[in-house]
Amino acid sequence: MTTRTIIRGGRLLTMAEGEAGAVVSEGTLVLAGDRIEYIGPGDVEARPEDEIVDGRGKLYMPGLVNTHGHAAMSLLRGLKDDVNLQVWLQEYMWPTEAKYTAADVRAGTELSIVEMLKSGTTTFMDMYDHMDQVAEAVEASGMRACLNRGVIGLCPEEVQRAKLEEAIRFARAWNGAADGRITTTMAPHAPYTCPPEYIAKFVEAAHELDLPIHTHMSETAREVEENAAAYGVRPVEHLRRLGVFSRPCLVAHGVHLTDEEIDILASHGVGVSHNPGSNLKLASGVARVPALRKAGVRVSLGTDSAASNNNLDIFREIRLAALIHKGVSGDPTAVPAAEALRMGTVEGARSLWLNDVGTLEAGMKADVIAVDVTGPHYQPEADLVSHLVYAGSGADVSDVWVNGKQLVRGRVCLTLDEERVYAEANAALRRLRG
Amino acid sequence: MTTRTIIRGGRLLTMAEGEAGAVVSEGTLVLAGDRIEYIGPGDVEARPEDEIVDGRGKLYMPGLVNTHGHAAMSLLRGLKDDVNLQVWLQEYMWPTEAKYTAADVRAGTELSIVEMLKSGTTTFMDMYDHMDQVAEAVEASGMRACLNRGVIGLCPEEVQRAKLEEAIRFARAWNGAADGRITTTMAPHAPYTCPPEYIAKFVEAAHELDLPIHTHMSETAREVEENAAAYGVRPVEHLRRLGVFSRPCLVAHGVHLTDEEIDILASHGVGVSHNPGSNLKLASGVARVPALRKAGVRVSLGTDSAASNNNLDIFREIRLAALIHKGVSGDPTAVPAAEALRMGTVEGARSLWLNDVGTLEAGMKADVIAVDVTGPHYQPEADLVSHLVYAGSGADVSDVWVNGKQLVRGRVCLTLDEERVYAEANAALRRLRG
Numbered sequence: 001m002t003t004r005t006i007i008r009g010g011r012l013l014t015m016a017e018g019e020a021g022a023v024v025s026e027g028t029l030v031l032a033g034d035r036i037e038y039i040g041p042g043d044v045e046a047r048p049e050d051e052i053v054d055g056r057g058k059l060y061m062p063g064l065v066n067t068h069g070h071a072a073m074s075l076l077r078g079l080k081d082d083v084n085l086q087v088w089l090q091e092y093m094w095p096t097e098a099k100y101t102a103a104d105v106r107a108g109t110e111l112s113i114v115e116m117l118k119s120g121t122t123t124f125m126d127m128y129d130h131m132d133q134v135a136e137a138v139e140a141s142g143m144r145a146c147l148n149r150g151v152i153g154l155c156p157e158e159v160q161r162a163k164l165e166e167a168i169r170f171a172r173a174w175n176g177a178a179d180g181r182i183t184t185t186m187a188p189h190a191p192y193t194c195p196p197e198y199i200a201k202f203v204e205a206a207h208e209l210d211l212p213i214h215t216h217m218s219e220t221a222r223e224v225e226e227n228a229a230a231y232g233v234r235p236v237e238h239l240r241r242l243g244v245f246s247r248p249c250l251v252a253h254g255v256h257l258t259d260e261e262i263d264i265l266a267s268h269g270v271g272v273s274h275n276p277g278s279n280l281k282l283a284s285g286v287a288r289v290p291a292l293r294k295a296g297v298r299v300s301l302g303t304d305s306a307a308s309n310n311n312l313d314i315f316r317e318i319r320l321a322a323l324i325h326k327g328v329s330g331d332p333t334a335v336p337a338a339e340a341l342r343m344g345t346v347e348g349a350r351s352l353w354l355n356d357v358g359t360l361e362a363g364m365k366a367d368v369i370a371v372d373v374t375g376p377h378y379q380p381e382a383d384l385v386s387h388l389v390y391a392g393s394g395a396d397v398s399d400v401w402v403n404g405k406q407l408v409r410g411r412v413c414l415t416l417d418e419e420r421v422y423a424e425a426n427a428a429l430r431r432l433r434g
Numbered sequence: 435m436t437t438r439t440i441i442r443g444g445r446l447l448t449m450a451e452g453e454a455g456a457v458v459s460e461g462t463l464v465l466a467g468d469r470i471e472y473i474g475p476g477d478v479e480a481r482p483e484d485e486i487v488d489g490r491g492k493l494y495m496p497g498l499v500n501t502h503g504h505a506a507m508s509l510l511r512g513l514k515d516d517v518n519l520q521v522w523l524q525e526y527m528w529p530t531e532a533k534y535t536a537a538d539v540r541a542g543t544e545l546s547i548v549e550m551l552k553s554g555t556t557t558f559m560d561m562y563d564h565m566d567q568v569a570e571a572v573e574a575s576g577m578r579a580c581l582n583r584g585v586i587g588l589c590p591e592e593v594q595r596a597k598l599e600e601a602i603r604f605a606r607a608w609n610g611a612a613d614g615r616i617t618t619t620m621a622p623h624a625p626y627t628c629p630p631e632y633i634a635k636f637v638e639a640a641h642e643l644d645l646p647i648h649t650h651m652s653e654t655a656r657e658v659e660e661n662a663a664a665y666g667v668r669p670v671e672h673l674r675r676l677g678v679f680s681r682p683c684l685v686a687h688g689v690h691l692t693d694e695e696i697d698i699l700a701s702h703g704v705g706v707s708h709n710p711g712s713n714l715k716l717a718s719g720v721a722r723v724p725a726l727r728k729a730g731v732r733v734s735l736g737t738d739s740a741a742s743n744n745n746l747d748i749f750r751e752i753r754l755a756a757l758i759h760k761g762v763s764g765d766p767t768a769v770p771a772a773e774a775l776r777m778g779t780v781e782g783a784r785s786l787w788l789n790d791v792g793t794l795e796a797g798m799k800a801d802v803i804a805v806d807v808t809g810p811h812y813q814p815e816a817d818l819v820s821h822l823v824y825a826g827s828g829a830d831v832s833d834v835w836v837n838g839k840q841l842v843r844g845r846v847c848l849t850l851d852e853e854r855v856y857a858e859a860n861a862a863l864r865r866l867r868g
Contacts, residue, residue: 285761332715375552376549
């Protein structure tokens, strides 16, 4: 028989649809194998082999979902901040990334996985190079991820061809791997880094492999202007014409969008990964999230990389999403707390085409986090959803399960040796800088 | 002889002027009595009675300064969010606050003190009612504070007179109390809640008592318009004419300011307490911080109350201050990390007219916090100032000293019983709601 984990006495935040997305009650949560067996107010009789967890003082909720990032770039956290975007890219990011070896990708990804797990993220979308390293780190860590080889196509044709083949090989090899925890997509990096005919080849491959597409789009005003100058249309229409939206598609950023572009995204079911921290820090602007949501576009949350954020705590993106759209629009009802929380959980899961994670319900995959709600910022206990969004953070996360397996216990990672990961990240940075 | 605390092996962030405000080195920090005796790279020989602290893995920096808030309102955290400002005030905040007893003020203030201390704030500015309770809580907790009875003057003349007398009595009684940890100011609540002639009486009292003035100003566009309609001038000129700026003065918010108004504030040495979290959440807007700083106005950071923030972690305001002005202006060099950190430390201290806190230097008051920099979000160690601002939070604070006395050790408050404080806050909320 499957050993179960029976968590008693905790507060339960299911994020399930029928419960207005945000209901906190007290009860029992049972994980069996990789699934949730029971969640509800009753008790469940334990068998001798079951693990019993005392949930008092904790709130159990779905693991957070980070729908856009580049995990390996955590090595570049704080390397340079607060400079012009072109200076930052051309003088700091690109020259350092050019020196990246597979081992650096592994070191940076492991660091990001530790940071994400410890702050309550159980699933992440990742776009980078040396993706076998990323997939192996995900497999070993126990995390869930949607991975892709992000391809920049500003290169000779034979290099383009090799990159595309590599992206296809990776997507084919790892889709469904690690007990189904890993899925893959095709990922032309962005309309401004891939020629149109090259993007079309990714669309073709996505159709052949029956995979979704992930790409950057309309992050800065400048790239939108340049797209219009080069191709006669703005990025949304450009990608639509290239067939990108004929596949299930998630675009990152979507900061600079017209009403017409929002309608195109809505009508094609294109999701937007909103990255408020990174967009603010790089001075890209503020995405039109209330308008996107009103039009029916699915909006989820991403950190982008730790080089432009500079952390991977989705709770902070949830809070930013709940705050900045109020401040910028002048409407204090914009993006209420419970909606921001949905963006960081269930909407994130659906944005990555995952239908069995993102809520706590019987039969769903057991991706669960425990939040310690005994601290001063959770007092008095007027509204735990409000407290989570406006006062909570990843630092409150004490325990994490993914696919039914406990990966963090009492704020300590069980599958990755934190000390080793930090030492290797520091060693990698020294080498990259030297 | 004075017992000393000798902290060895920690990283030291002095925030001292000559060191560009942000230098991290490794060395020794010695606290003796209420002052810093030594800070530097050398070692200091210990005497038998000295306490020795192992500072490895910690960064020692000046305690944070919160320059605007209403501590007692933490009881209302999460009571209602995400509604129109007038609904929030008239249906939720004011009716509940009207029921506040002195005991409620004490309970809310103690909860806020615990939250502030545990997240690294060592000094706070507080404006509320029943201020003897606040002052007694500050005295008992060991914290440093600048306190005032915030007076709303929309009431009959005899009530106005009684409130003014109470404000004067409080300011006189507590200025310099608790070994100098408590200072006081006069505080007419705001131009829109106090008739002009009543504000003038506070100015007169401030001159007589030789005290500064603290007030709310230009938080919302609506109050600015109403001020212009009622008095023919916008709030800045209104307060200038009433003599408010003839005293040392700190205004809270200052969201809606013209260039001319910024010049008036600069020329009168008026400080602005920037409250980005609260301003965003209440949809008041985004203060013109880069313009204020360029004009030479001293800008510090405040949380406002936990009812509108909804937390009291100044690290989060530091991060917001470093992020939102970039995003809104489109300039990624706006409010660099080190400047945001100065706003939360030394600029905060100077804004409260405190010249011997806010930096770590020999001879300064020993208001020191230790930040645990061993977590994943501080790796790799490229730039600890960047990491503190963009990735850190109050949850990383492990130890706090104020006036040389340790108030938090290993994340536990030493002077207030956290369990009792939380229980009393919850009991108070139940009574207020019932």
